Amino acid sequence: MTLxxxxxxxxxxxxxxxxxxxxxxxxxLRKLISTGRVVxxxxxxxxxxxxxxxxxxxxxxxxxxxxxxxxxxxxxxxEKAKVSVExxxxxxxxxxxxxxxxxxxxxxxxxxxxPLGTVPIYQAGLLAAKKGSLIDxxxxxxxxxxxxxxxDGVDFMTVHCGVTMEGARLIRDSGRKVGVxxxxxxxxxxxxxxxxxxxxxxxxxxxxxxxAKEYExxxxxxxxxxxxxxxxxxxxxxxxxxxxxxxxxxxxxKADVQTMVEGxxxxxxxxxxxxxxxxxxxxxxxxxxxxxxLPTDIAAxxxxxxxxxxxxxxxxxxxxxxxxxxxxEHISLPTIDDVKQGVIGTxxxxxxxxLARGKDWERDLKMAEARKSLDWDEMxxxxxxxxxxxxxxxxxxxxxxxxCSMCGDVCAIRLAxxxxx
Amino acid sequence: MTLxxxxxxxxxxxxxxxxxxxxxxxxxLRKLISTGRVVxxxxxxxxxxxxxxxxxxxxxxxxxxxxxxxxxxxxxxxEKAKVSVExxxxxxxxxxxxxxxxxxxxxxxxxxxxPLGTVPIYQAGLLAAKKGSLIDxxxxxxxxxxxxxxxDGVDFMTVHCGVTMEGARLIRDSGRKVGVxxxxxxxxxxxxxxxxxxxxxxxxxxxxxxxAKEYExxxxxxxxxxxxxxxxxxxxxxxxxxxxxxxxxxxxxKADVQTMVEGxxxxxxxxxxxxxxxxxxxxxxxxxxxxxxLPTDIAAxxxxxxxxxxxxxxxxxxxxxxxxxxxxEHISLPTIDDVKQGVIGTxxxxxxxxLARGKDWERDLKMAEARKSLDWDEMxxxxxxxxxxxxxxxxxxxxxxxxCSMCGDVCAIRLAxxxxx
Numbered sequence: 120m121t122l123x124x125x126x127x128x129x130x131x132x133x134x135x136x137x138x139x140x141x142x143x144x145x146x147x148l149r150k151l152i153s154t155g156r157v158v159x160x161x162x163x164x165x166x167x168x169x170x171x172x173x174x175x176x177x178x179x180x181x182x183x184x185x186x187x188x189x190x191x192x193x194x195x196x197x198e199k200a201k202v203s204v205e206x207x208x209x210x211x212x213x214x215x216x217x218x219x220x221x222x223x224x225x226x227x228x229x230x231x232x233x234p235l236g237t238v239p240i241y242q243a244g245l246l247a248a249k250k251g252s253l254i255d256x257x258x259x260x261x262x263x264x265x266x267x268x269x270x271d272g273v274d275f276m277t278v279h280c281g282v283t284m285e286g287a288r289l290i291r292d293s294g295r296k297v298g299v300x301x302x303x304x305x306x307x308x309x310x311x312x313x314x315x316x317x318x319x320x321x322x323x324x325x326x327x328x329x330x331a332k333e334y335e336x337x338x339x340x341x342x343x344x345x346x347x348x349x350x351x352x353x354x355x356x357x358x359x360x361x362x363x364x365x366x367x368x369x370x371x372x373k374a375d376v377q378t379m380v381e382g383x384x385x386x387x388x389x390x391x392x393x394x395x396x397x398x399x400x401x402x403x404x405x406x407x408x409x410x411x412x413l414p415t416d417i418a419a420x421x422x423x424x425x426x427x428x429x430x431x432x433x434x435x436x437x438x439x440x441x442x443x444x445x446x447x448e449h450i451s452l453p454t455i456d457d458v459k460q461g462v463i464g465t466x467x468x469x470x471x472x473x474l475a476r477g478k479d480w481e482r483d484l485k486m487a488e489a490r491k492s493l494d495w496d497e498m499x500x501x502x503x504x505x506x507x508x509x510x511x512x513x514x515x516x517x518x519x520x521x522x523c524s525m526c527g528d529v530c531a532i533r534l535a536x537x538x539x540x
Numbered sequence: 541m542t543l544x545x546x547x548x549x550x551x552x553x554x555x556x557x558x559x560x561x562x563x564x565x566x567x568x569l570r571k572l573i574s575t576g577r578v579v580x581x582x583x584x585x586x587x588x589x590x591x592x593x594x595x596x597x598x599x600x601x602x603x604x605x606x607x608x609x610x611x612x613x614x615x616x617x618x619e620k621a622k623v624s625v626e627x628x629x630x631x632x633x634x635x636x637x638x639x640x641x642x643x644x645x646x647x648x649x650x651x652x653x654x655p656l657g658t659v660p661i662y663q664a665g666l667l668a669a670k671k672g673s674l675i676d677x678x679x680x681x682x683x684x685x686x687x688x689x690x691x692d693g694v695d696f697m698t699v700h701c702g703v704t705m706e707g708a709r710l711i712r713d714s715g716r717k718v719g720v721x722x723x724x725x726x727x728x729x730x731x732x733x734x735x736x737x738x739x740x741x742x743x744x745x746x747x748x749x750x751x752a753k754e755y756e757x758x759x760x761x762x763x764x765x766x767x768x769x770x771x772x773x774x775x776x777x778x779x780x781x782x783x784x785x786x787x788x789x790x791x792x793x794k795a796d797v798q799t800m801v802e803g804x805x806x807x808x809x810x811x812x813x814x815x816x817x818x819x820x821x822x823x824x825x826x827x828x829x830x831x832x833x834l835p836t837d838i839a840a841x842x843x844x845x846x847x848x849x850x851x852x853x854x855x856x857x858x859x860x861x862x863x864x865x866x867x868x869e870h871i872s873l874p875t876i877d878d879v880k881q882g883v884i885g886t887x888x889x890x891x892x893x894x895l896a897r898g899k900d901w902e903r904d905l906k907m908a909e910a911r912k913s914l915d916w917d918e919m920x921x922x923x924x925x926x927x928x929x930x931x932x933x934x935x936x937x938x939x940x941x942x943x944c945s946m947c948g949d950v951c952a953i954r955l956a957x958x959x960x961x
Contacts, residue, residue: 189943216948297953302947302951304952305952347908350901389896416907416922417903420925421885425888435809451935451938463842472809475808483770484717515610529609531727532726
């Protein structure tokens with residue numbers, strides 16, 4: 120029995136644990152899970168600590184990592200996973216496409232106890248590429264990849280079930296500026312157009328649901344047709360795919376399978392609210408997992424900052440789960456430091472959104488108190504990277520211990536503490 | 541005759557130059573300046589290149605720099621000014637409070653040709669502190685400081701004219717968490733409460749206007765009572781000061797003096813729209829110059845990123861001028877690299893807001909084209925720090941020259957270019 124099915128009739132320990140952590144009523148959370156508005160991705164073969172994603176909960180953050188055909192170093196990927204968790208990432212996705220990807224996935228599953236997500240079509244595509252070409256991928260390759268990941272204990276999987284023949288046609292005829300930038304999406308559009316056949320992940324969605332039930336993994340419906348630049352945002356192919364995803368969400372819920380929906384991508388700031396609202400209507404409140412969004416195309420090198428702008432706004436309007444963006448986005452595979460910067464930037468964005476929705480004020484209130492009393496040790500307890508902040512202060516030491524080198528003895532707070540009573 | 545007065549009857553070369561740069565009708569810009577909705581801060585003694593700030597224009601960015609009592613290095617401050625301009629800061633403010641602040645200001649005025657702003661009350665306060673205590677500052681000290689800066693050629697000055705006895709009383713009785721965090725604001729509140737007298741910058745505002753007319757500097761009405769934490773945001777003292785500023789804006793316009801209004805500060809994301817809207821109503825569309833805003837209190841070390849989130853949203857809702865925040869905010873005086881990071885982060889925020897208001901799309905469209913054609917040299921033309929982005933790519937070289945090390949030969953765009961036609 121899946122968690123979603125159990126939740127329909129009775130309370131479970133995972134739900135109670137999440138409810139406690141989130142400070143919400145366990146029975147309310149149970150109902151949110153039973154109706155598909157919250158998911159707890161947890162494959163029994165992995166059994167990570169339970170994390171709730173969705174309506175009424177604190178916004179969660181995901182960090183992507185993994186090898187590429189150009190760069191394979193399993194220890195580096197493990198280190199990225201550890202750094203991500205250390206700086207507060209709630210989940211990890213292993214997107215490896217280079218080297219022994221089975222080994223990398225299994226090592227991460229063994230060593231990391233937050234929910235792990237993958238994109239199993241990479242497995243299928245790489246297998247097909249080895250035999251000749253990506254577009255010779257068979258239906259069996261696709262489902263075998265998924266089953267392999269499920270058996271390994273992957274907690275949630277991105278599956279691009281919403282990329283259909285109709286979507287591929289729309290893409291071909293759309294005059295999009297940057298076409299398709301999702302790897303899975305690009306592979307499937309190419310596959311559909313080349314083979315003249317429907318996407319098996321769509322036509323055999325029921326088979327996927329059977330597997331998800333059997334192995335108890337959460338489905339994350341990928342946005343294979345997401346825009347690759349702000350000029351392509353919120354266009355017909357993107358919306359057509361979203362409508363398909365909305366239908367699939369309903370089918371998944373009928374089958375008691377936990378499901379999230381992925382979203383863009385590149386979206387100008389004035390379209391972010393609309394993107395969240397329509398996901399919530401079309402997909403009936405399914406948890407919304409956004410990639411960024413990036414509200415400009417020209418921030419390469421600083422895309423973690425651009426992504427934080429977009430992510431904070433998306434979260435404020437109701438996105439539930441923010442996929443990080445690192446400073447390496449659009450340039451290269453991220454380094455360990457890029458991963459750290461990406462996690463922290465996205466955590467700040469999520470926190471800003473939570474605050475704006477009236478949640479998670481405690482740390483900020485304590486920081487305000489510490490600032491008022493010029494208590495530096497206390498201040499460093501609440502920042503995202505205490506070590507870095509302390510070093511920064513140390514390098515520019517103030518003459519008066521209770522001030523900082525910005526204002527020294529003309530510190531506004533210090534003077535006000537003395538004179539304004 | 542001030543620029544504002546000239547603009548009422550005839551076109552001027554500065555206005556024409558700004559209109560051309562902004563791509564708007566010169567006569568429309570002339571009207572916006574004559575009604576005080578746009579300012580061009582330009583002291584004839586400095587004559588920097590004209591920059592328009594306000595309604596219908598591209599959002600501008602300011603970088604603060606200057607010595608502190610704890611750290612004085614004139615060459616470092618000059619270098620900060622140069623780096624700021626190099627990375628796109630439209631104006632500079634010299635907030636020096638340490639060492640020979642006259643010398644620092646004059647050197648910057650000599651070497652930098654963007655508008656320079658200062659906060660002359662620092663001059664008055666430091667003089668008084670030398671003689672005994674900040675709160676012994678006299679009215680003459682205050683106005684003499686302003687005149688000295690005006691004579692030196694300062695283009696715009698922050699003057700905390702809206703901090704009144706009533707504001708000081710509200711602060712004292714407000715139970716604010718962090719009291720006053722503006723230096724000028726804190727000094728004046730202390731001064732008012734200690735001396736039991738009205739703020740001379742308020743009671744003798746007409747004298748200030750005479751000076752502004754004579755020397756032709758733009759007044760930036762400081763927000764001395766801005767909140768110092770998100771819990772204090774949009775409270776009574778802040779709004780009381782804003783109402784006073786609205787009245788002063790009207791008096792300044794009657795005297796033909798260009799005027800901006802400064803705004804917070806620490807503001808949760810859900811209050812940013814309201815903050816911009818009320819400034820625009822209460823101050824009748826005067827250019828709004830925001831400091832951040834920071835939508836969380838706990839991002840020290842990453843406040844440039846938090847400020848970019850707040851600044852982008854403020855700009856989208858109508859803020860005209862964003863004061864940068866650096867990664868050193870709340871920790872120390874910024875280093876040269878902090879200044880660079882602050883400028884770039886704020887430029888990204890301003891650009892994100894401009895895009896969302898339908899402006900400045902060209903670079904993003906060209907970037908989208910370059911990405912589609914995998915033209916890396918072209919891509920690097922549009923980023924905010926091309927040198928850094930190129931080095932990042934070089935350090936993680938892809939095997940195939942047209943891809944990057946993120947996806948290598950399984951690049952989504954590359955495959956789509958081949959197969960989706």
